[in-house]
Amino acid sequence: MSFVEYSELIKEGDVAIIYLGHESMMPVRVQKGAQTQTRYGVIRHSTDLVGQRFGSKVTCSKGGWVYVLHPTPELWTLNLPHRTQILYTTDIANITMMLELKPGSFVCESGTGSGSLSHAILRTIAPTGHLHTVEFHQQRAEKAGEEFRDHGVGHLVTVRNQDVCKEGFGVTGVADAVFLDIPSPWEAVCHARAAMKKQGGRVCSFSPCIEQVQRTCEALGEEGFEDISTLEVLLKVHDVRTVSLPLPDFGTDAPPKILSDPTGEGPPPAAPSNASVFCKTTTAPREMPGHTGYLTFATKPRG
Template sequence: MSFVEYSDFIQDGDVAVVYLGHDSMMPVKVQQGAQTQTRYGVIRHSTDLIGQRYGSKVTCSKGGWVHVLHPTPELWTVTLPHRTQILYTTDIATITMMLELKPGSVVCESGTGSGSLSHAILRTVAPTGHLHTVEFHQQRAEKVAEEFKEHRVGHLVTVRNQDVCKDGFGVTGVADAVFLDIPSPWEAVGHAKAALKRQGGRVCSFSPCIEQVQKTCEALAHQGFEEISPLEVLLRVHDVRTVSLPLPDFGPDASSAQTPPDAREGTPRYGSVALKTTTAPREMPGHTGYLTFATKPRT
């Protein structure tokens, strides 16, 4: 198992994702002899997981069963332990495309936070690219570095514990893309420019507030960035349901001769129609943050 390479069977030391039901999953560190509690009972790692095929059904002690999935950055995003607010897949997907990431890309990122975006970047730039990620919170930086190792992507990433606004990314002239998710991105735009290759590159800043975007755009323009393009992307989920729509009774129709004589009271003359359709969730995330993209021209 690795976050950048599939394997077929679960091995000791892997991180697996236990699928309990729709929108209910948990990550499990697979360890010889260890046990994991779920609402369907205990999973014994030695017998239930190790040596099993990813995607197979595992019967828990109470008789219920779960599926064990191979980890992906997307599954990690919905199961990872939150140490900060995190980026979700909809924004991550947009960032990955608009930053033009691909195998071999060198990317700078700050802050690392809980590592949700970092894992997705690593997946895309592997096996020849590299991620330089900067996190000013020491414990978070240490914790995420540990996770990268556990997920077998440690060789693709350098974690630095410093303040990007003061100290930059620790590298200059190497990056194809820079991503900023910090409270005052405008203070790091200069460092972003320095980190990017002389031939140019792409930059993205994620900010929840429009005032931050305003200041960042100003700083980007001031530093000579081009194609400055702020946008917002939201996910809309459609729940598939069968709904039943009752038909109203208009009473006997005089014009139609063949009205069935079922004038008895209480029996609905017209039934209802069952329909497969989708409904909108009652509530949905209506705002995550603005994504501001820009291009650094060749200098």
């Protein structure tokens, strides 16, 4: 099992996502003899999981059922153990696009945190790219490295436990892109530039406060970065509903609408005077979800 390569069958040691519903999922490590308790009953790993196909519908001991899904970065973001605040797919999608990541890209990241963005980067740059990720907190760095190995992507990533603002990323002139998610990103801009290739590349900084953005933009300009821009990603979910719309009254000159009698037991009924049609529409929420943060992008020119 690997987060960057799909496997057909579930094996012992794999990570699987138990899907009970859109708002209810859980990750489990498959082990022979182990059991997982759900509200629908017990899942027995030896008989219900090992050897089954990912995506299978599994019946629990109480008669209810769940789906067993192959892990993806998106599913892991929704199920990972939170060691820090994390980035979600709305921001992650924009980051991977705006940093122009692709298979074979070399990326530097700080900080690693809970590894939400890291897994998405690894899936994007596989199979020949590499991620150099730096985490200031020792226990978080060790746990992230353990998860990467367990998820079959350890060969694609190097985890370092150090202060990126003082020690940099541990590499020079190799990165196509750099991502910063730290309290004072302006202190690491010089190290980001040093880590990037001479041919140039892209950098992104995530900050929750506009004051942090201002200082980071100033530092980017001082270090010679160009095309500096900041965006905020807000998610608006529309509710789909069915509405009834009245048909217009065309007056007495319009030919009458004759409805057929499906029973054949009498004359056809008169056409309704107030006909209507049903259609689907959407309504936007009156309140938007809260602000998460600003994404600041810039380009290092060639040379």
